[in-house]
Amino acid sequence: MSEVQKERTKRADAVRNKDAIIDAALTCLSDDPGASMSEIARVAGVGRVTLYGHFADREELVGAVFARTMDRAAAELAAVDIKQDTWKCLRDLVQSSWRVLYQFNSLLAAAEPYLSAEQIRAHHDKPLARVIAVLEKGRSEGTFRTDQSLTWQGACFYSILHSAAAEIRAGRLTEDDAARVLPATIRALLIPPADPAP
Amino acid sequence: MSEVQKERTKRADAVRNKDAIIDAALTCLSDDPGASMSEIARVAGVGRVTLYGHFADREELVGAVFARTMDRAAAELAAVDIKQDTWKCLRDLVQSSWRVLYQFNSLLAAAEPYLSAEQIRAHHDKPLARVIAVLEKGRSEGTFRTDQSLTWQGACFYSILHSAAAEIRAGRLTEDDAARVLPATIRALLIPPADPAP
DNA sequence: GATTACTCAAACAATTATGTTCAGGTTACC
DNA sequence: GGTAACCTGAACATAATTGTTTGAGTAATC
Numbered sequence: 521m522s523e524v525q526k527e528r529t530k531r532a533d534a535v536r537n538k539d540a541i542i543d544a545a546l547t548c549l550s551d552d553p554g555a556s557m558s559e560i561a562r563v564a565g566v567g568r569v570t571l572y573g574h575f576a577d578r579e580e581l582v583g584a585v586f587a588r589t590m591d592r593a594a595a596e597l598a599a600v601d602i603k604q605d606t607w608k609c610l611r612d613l614v615q616s617s618w619r620v621l622y623q624f625n626s627l628l629a630a631a632e633p634y635l636s637a638e639q640i641r642a643h644h645d646k647p648l649a650r651v652i653a654v655l656e657k658g659r660s661e662g663t664f665r666t667d668q669s670l671t672w673q674g675a676c677f678y679s680i681l682h683s684a685a686a687e688i689r690a691g692r693l694t695e696d697d698a699a700r701v702l703p704a705t706i707r708a709l710l711i712p713p714a715d716p717a718p
Numbered sequence: 719m720s721e722v723q724k725e726r727t728k729r730a731d732a733v734r735n736k737d738a739i740i741d742a743a744l745t746c747l748s749d750d751p752g753a754s755m756s757e758i759a760r761v762a763g764v765g766r767v768t769l770y771g772h773f774a775d776r777e778e779l780v781g782a783v784f785a786r787t788m789d790r791a792a793a794e795l796a797a798v799d800i801k802q803d804t805w806k807c808l809r810d811l812v813q814s815s816w817r818v819l820y821q822f823n824s825l826l827a828a829a830e831p832y833l834s835a836e837q838i839r840a841h842h843d844k845p846l847a848r849v850i851a852v853l854e855k856g857r858s859e860g861t862f863r864t865d866q867s868l869t870w871q872g873a874c875f876y877s878i879l880h881s882a883a884a885e886i887r888a889g890r891l892t893e894d895d896a897a898r899v900l901p902a903t904i905r906a907l908l909i910p911p912a913d914p915a916p
Numbered sequence: 917g918a919t920t921a922c923t924c925a926a927a928c929a930a931t932t933a934t935g936t937t938c939a940g941g942t943t944a945c946c
Numbered sequence: 947g948g949t950a951a952c953c954t955g956a957a958c959a960t961a962a963t964t965g966t967t968t969g970a971g972t973a974a975t976c
Binding site for chain 1: 962964965966967973974975
């Protein structure tokens with residue numbers, strides 16, 4: 521006897537609604553990690569009961585949103601060709617990922633009560649790995665400074681991306697300006713110091 | 719008729735408890751902006767009713783904590799002698815303020831539902847002003863790069879401080895390491911770029 | 917066009933946090 | 947040492963959120 525369940529093809533509106541809910545949850549939770557299920561359903565344009573029809577409880581929904589976001593981030597980062605010039609590589613990394621990576625903080629706050637530290641760490645490490653890989657490449661070439669830990673440089677990388685997103689949201693920076701200033705700032709963080717510190 | 723109220727000297731244990739409550743609130747809210755009044759009272763080692771005896775409601779407590787923290791930050795920043803060497807000045811700024819300034823984010827999240835945007839802005843601008851002042855000093859001397867906006871550089875400054883505090887809390891950085899790596903990182907952000915960007 | 921999956925609003929119980937009241941017990945202060 | 951200020955736990959009302967059930971309506975699919 522086969523264990524394979526016959527896969528009922530889900531109805532079109534059902535999958536559409538489920539997607540809408542995840543999208544809405546991403547929006548709401550990025551804005552406020554404590555956003556209520558009602559709020560998310562409202563933004564998704566869907567009844568509250570429908571939401572619970574697709575996700576058993578808050579934990580399941582938050583988990584789905586968190587996982588999808590991390591997967592997307594990992595995919596975008598993985599698409600960067602690591603063989604090209606290191607600076608170009610870094611620029612691509614910034615360009616392709618700052619929009620999605622900046623949500624990490626609020627989303628993490630929403631997921632924290634449900635996921636174990638190791639689970640969070642596992643999800644987090646996947647996108648971080650690509651960044652670290654580029655950092656290591658730059659180090660081995662002598663392009664990047666080596667007097668600070670990889671961990672610290674990685675943290676600063678994320679931090680600056682997040683800062684840009686926050687400034688944009690607050691209306692103090694435009695997306696075009698961000699595209700210009702971000703690579704320059706990251707570059708400043710990583711380039712070897714020219715003169716000895718005073 | 720004088721409008722002056724006769725100031726009843728508060729009992730010693732009363733002021734002690736009130737201080738303990740504010741301290742506990744600072745700790746709890748930094749950790750979780752949504753921390754409950756019960757939790758705060760527990761950490762303060764005080765009954766919940768006592769807490770409500772000193773602060774009418776959550777808004778009043780959060781307001782008090784937020785105001786005190788901003789005042790302390792402003793005081794610490796104001797204590798930095800702006801006439802000395804710019805790099806030393808910056809180092810002092812970092813040294814004296816990263817411990818208190820990093821709480822800004824979580825505290826802000828706790829205060830956001832109660833304070834208007836202008837009130838928050840007003841509190842925020844006070845400590846920021848000192849940072850901006852030093853940035854401007856460095857610019858006029860030609861010590862700092864001028865191809866990025868003051869706003870952006872200020873945001874990055876805060877962002878890096880916050881990042882260091884987060885890394886310490888996560889156990890990936892020691893306080894001693896932070897004291898070493900922070901000034902170097904801030905310096906890298908602000909020093910004029912040596913060679914043209916590729 | 918019939919069936920069935922899906923949706924919805926309303927009403928439900930359970931939980932949690934807020935803010936208040938009360939009655940009795942301490943303790944600082946004069 | 948007496949008084950008033952202060953603290954306390956318990957109990958209460960209120961409100962918001964979570965997750966479930968119901969029963970009827972709608973629309974995608976065959």
